[in-house]
Amino acid sequence: MLLATWGTALNILVFAALVAAVIYLFVLIVRALKKYIGSKEMREEKQAVKRTLGETLKAHRTRCQMTQEFEAEALGVSRQTVSKWENGVSHS
Structure with a gap:
């Protein structure tokens, strides 16, 4: 036991x-x-x-030392459109 x-x-x-x-x-x-x-x-x-899409777009653009004009041309939009995207003014 x-x-x-x-x-x-x-x-x-x-x-x-x-x-x-x-x-x-x-x-x-x-x-x-x-x-x-x-x-x-x-x-x-x-x-x-x-980050917003605009912030990301701007970060990549500046890291690659591209201008808004170059990016706009590559995307087929105006420079003003790229500026609006980066500043969050327009989402289109």
Whole structure:
């Protein structure tokens, strides 16, 4: 009878250790995700997603050192249209 109670107690301890390990791993994962979400890389990615089409168009144009005239000609629209897109005045 004494052996059976020790076996049960051992099973309970092993189960408790496994539960504690799972909880500890969960806490570590949550901490890592919180750190990643707050990281500079993630903030920049969120900011890029929030950009409007005009902001994105202007960022690409300036990065490639293109003028509005060049971009307008490539897209088959007027320079004023590109300017309106970039400034958010017109969506067409």
